Amino acid sequence: MKRKLVYLLAVLLVSAASCSFTNKTFDNPDKDKMLLDLISYVLENAHFDPKDVDDNFSEHVFDNYIDALDPLKRYFLQSDIDEFKKYRSAIDDQIKTSDLTFFNLTYDRLMQRMDEASVMYKDVLEKPFNYNEDEVINVDYEAIPYAKNKEELWARWRNQMKFSTIERYVSAMEAKNDTIADAENALDDEYSDDPVELEKQTREATIKTLEEYFEFMEDLQRKDWFAVYLNSIVEEFDPHTFYFAPDDKDRFDVSMSGKFEGIGARLQKKSDHIKIIEIISGGPAWRANTLEVGDVIMKVGQENETPVSVVGMRLEDAVKLIKGPKGSKVILTVKRVDGTVDDVALERDVVELEESYAKSSIVKKDNRTFGVINLPKFYIDFDDYNNRNAATDVAKEIEELKKAGAEGLIVDLRSNGGGSLKTVVDIAGLFIKDGPVVQVKTTGRKKEVLEDTDERIQWDGPLVILVNELSASASEILAAAMQDYKRAIILGSKQTYGKGTVQNVIDLNQFIRGNNDYGDVGAIKVTTQKFYRINGGSTQLEGVKSDVVVPDKYSYRDMGEKDQENPLPWDKIEAVQYKDWAGYIDYDETIERSKERMANNEQLKLIDENAKWVKEQQEDKEYPLNIDKYKAEIEKDEEILKRFKKIADYKTNLTFESLPYEMKKMEADTILKEKRVRWHESLSKDVYIEEAINVLEDLKINTIKKNKVVDVKG
Structure with missing residues (x-):
């Protein structure tokens, strides 16, 4: 490296x-x-x-x-x-x-x-x-x-x-x-x-x-x-308002489709850099396990051709170089999140977005059973809500985990960038009897309160929600609602991304339909709404602050809404009436016990040291052009990285297995089996999942009080 x-x-x-x-x-x-x-x-x-x-x-x-x-x-x-x-x-x-x-x-x-x-x-x-x-x-x-x-x-x-x-x-x-x-x-x-x-x-x-x-x-x-x-x-209005030239708008529309041929990674242009913002599960990049969110692509090479620098290149031109027919190879030169640079060879394939759907696993610790649901995004079929959406899928996974005897549930929202607002409200309703979930203010209108009106509770047991700095928008709404109700303990980064706004894409051609002299003029993505918690506070900038803060590789990186150019400000509106779930005996005590464990966890200390070192590397702005000093710098960094490689060697005492209905599917679907084996292997090394299970073990349900409510108004 x-x-x-x-x-x-x-x-x-x-x-x-x-x-x-x-x-x-x-x-x-x-x-x-x-x-x-x-x-x-x-x-x-x-x-x-x-x-x-x-x-x-x-x-x-x-x-x-x-x-x-x-x-x-x-x-x-x-x-x-x-x-x-x-x-x-x-x-x-x-x-x-x-x-x-x-x-x-x-x-x-x-x-x-x-x-x-x-x-x-x-x-x-x-x-x-x-x-x-x-x-x-x-x-x-x-x-x-x-x-x-x-x-x-x-x-x-x-x-x-x-x-x-x-x-x-x-x-x-x-x-x-x-x-x-x-x-x-x-x-x-x-x-x-x-x-x-x-x-x-x-x-x-x-x-x-x-x-x-x-x-x-x-x-x-x-x-x-x-x-x-x-x-x-x-972009002076806010970082999410953007003009799409005609070709850009076409690509934006295509990105919403279900499959494409490429490497299975979503890219974003920031300044002169092209950054990986999502690895699509099941795609070539996911299978190779050689790229991660935050890596910056510097050069793209085709088989038997000289690599081309993509620094400063338009995103669409870089994408043309990276995408290609199934079976062809592409070589990416990437700058890692730890500051090092590597060349990564990938074979292009058809990328299915199936793995962006909710999936779950049974978690075994000693003689106890728990469940984890991973939700990469809040997806929806806008043409037919009943066709498939995140809320109905999560509900099905909960039922299957209940059948398997799960005593506690983890909902993993790490790196979930958001999605459909309706699915957020419906998912929140799976964990509470009824009540408000989020407040929304729209340009030129009165605020709207979105509520769960279904009194059924799909899951009334212990609940932990995992978040990180990349949990944004809809993820923050769900985490905030569960935190305000004291329904779940939020475990993760110091705060989530902090995107408390909604954008709509407006086709500019609709304003000039009577004049075709100019051709297609593109579209503009405009911020039109703002989210507020049921306690009145906005999720903008501040995001959701975790009940239990744990360091991760993003801890010291500038990547949240607050680090963007011209973000809209945080503000607060009047709270709405809502009902405290009040179903835990020792909610606050459980949080304190978790904080104590985290403070003494050697794996987390090493992760924190690595995150600080990465930050120091990013702030170093002067480099030697003398070959001996250049080599010395490389050797010094490689020596430091040897210590941080131990992070990947961590192993929990947890075991993971798929639900029975998925086990049946695997008999005929070897690719699905490979995906789940990879996922379970990753979970078995996950210190955050390990602590979430500890929290679930500590949480005690008050069977008398859990169906009672306390009226509160923040």
Whole structure:
């Protein structure tokens, strides 16, 4: 494994070179002006909390837009920024008057700077690098100023190219001692044993990667850059409001379908980085067990081809490289969540979304039986609610676990990003007699209280809900309701994601149906609603704070709503009348006992140390360009990682088995059997499941009081 600094190498390439970017002939200023007017109208009238488009708004848009164009400060000179700044407080006026002067200026200048860059990078890479010089590179791009002149800019680019090539050079030398060469070396001819020739080959490989990358960049049209400008405006309203160009909207629709051919991972573009935000159970990435949420994809390689850097690439172009026909192979260079970099080879396959449905397992500890239900999302068939949805599936799993003799139940909502609001209310109703579940405020309307009206209780035994920093939206509603009722103990991260808002996708074409001159104009995703707990507090920003806080690998990472740009604020409204479940004898005492166990758990201490180390790695912004110091940094990190590898060796004393109805299915479905074996193996190493079982053992049900209620109002 290589040090996290390797990840930055591909990033640097993005701003270091270019092909010809001038003479683009895809202008349609009238359409651009119309889009600006239309989006402004929709935001003003549909957004939950529309902002004043004033000078302050303008300054924020300016800063974010310039950063989006040149995040690494490798194209624009300080003189360019000084020229742009005369518009910093004028963008609001240009929005109101459909004036494109600022956009046109920045677009033309960017094309000019990219053309200049395309001449420079080959000159740099034609000359050998001296890796014995005592040089460093600073990659704290937010802190470093723009270059004063082209000489200073060229010097920065030289360091970038050296930084990129030293990684290839060291990796190639390491690969000769490995039993399996890394993916990049496997795709190219073997590197030479002669250090001089090897240095030349690695420079040539860097050139080839840049050339491949900018073939994609040349496909970018003016309208693509205008979409960047539009999203710098709309994202000032909140991080979930977004403009979809026509192609983006098509891809958004396709992502909701049931199957596709690829690697089985969902991706998200943030700044210049393409990050894995979900591993789809049962897909190639899940089966290979070599990727995880939070990994950043740096390069994509096809069989027998040179990998292409995807840093800075449009998400849709990166996806085109990653997806492909069943049976073909793709090699991903990824930066791990622990800061290291690896090459991962995957065979593409048809990815079924079946594993995104609820699944359960019997848990055995000594002579006692418990149950765990994993719910990856709150799914629903919008055309036919009775067809299949999360609530009915969870209810069925509960019944099967009751038949198996489960004494306590874990509902695992870790990394559940949300879904259907109706299914949340219905699932909450499985655990309470009746009552309110969530309050919803919608733009221009009175608040709405969504309630469970069914007095039946599907599960009246001990209940633990597992969450982490990636539990969001609908997950937070369910956890919050169960916490307010004191129906379940919430165990997990310090707080959940903190997304207390709802978005609707509005097709912009509906506003211009009488005019087909512009063609498809895309859509806009707008925040229109906000969630509130039944105690009145919003889940926005604050999320749900766990009753028992346990560290995990995400503990010190900036990944929640509070860490996004322009999140809507937390607030509170009036609580509603609800009834305390009051069915536990020792609810508070159980929480305290769990906290004591967690404080003394050696596995959790090691996980916490690892999370802190990852944070330190992310904050390190200076890297050596001297080969001896470079190698020393890698060796130092690899030594530290040896200790953290023990985390994966942890084993609980729990055993897991599938329910009888699934066992029957497995007789004819070997793939299902493989999936469940993998899942059970993962659960058997899960310290959080282990503690959840401990909590279930401690919880004592008051059979007299559990059917009584106490009226409360927060």
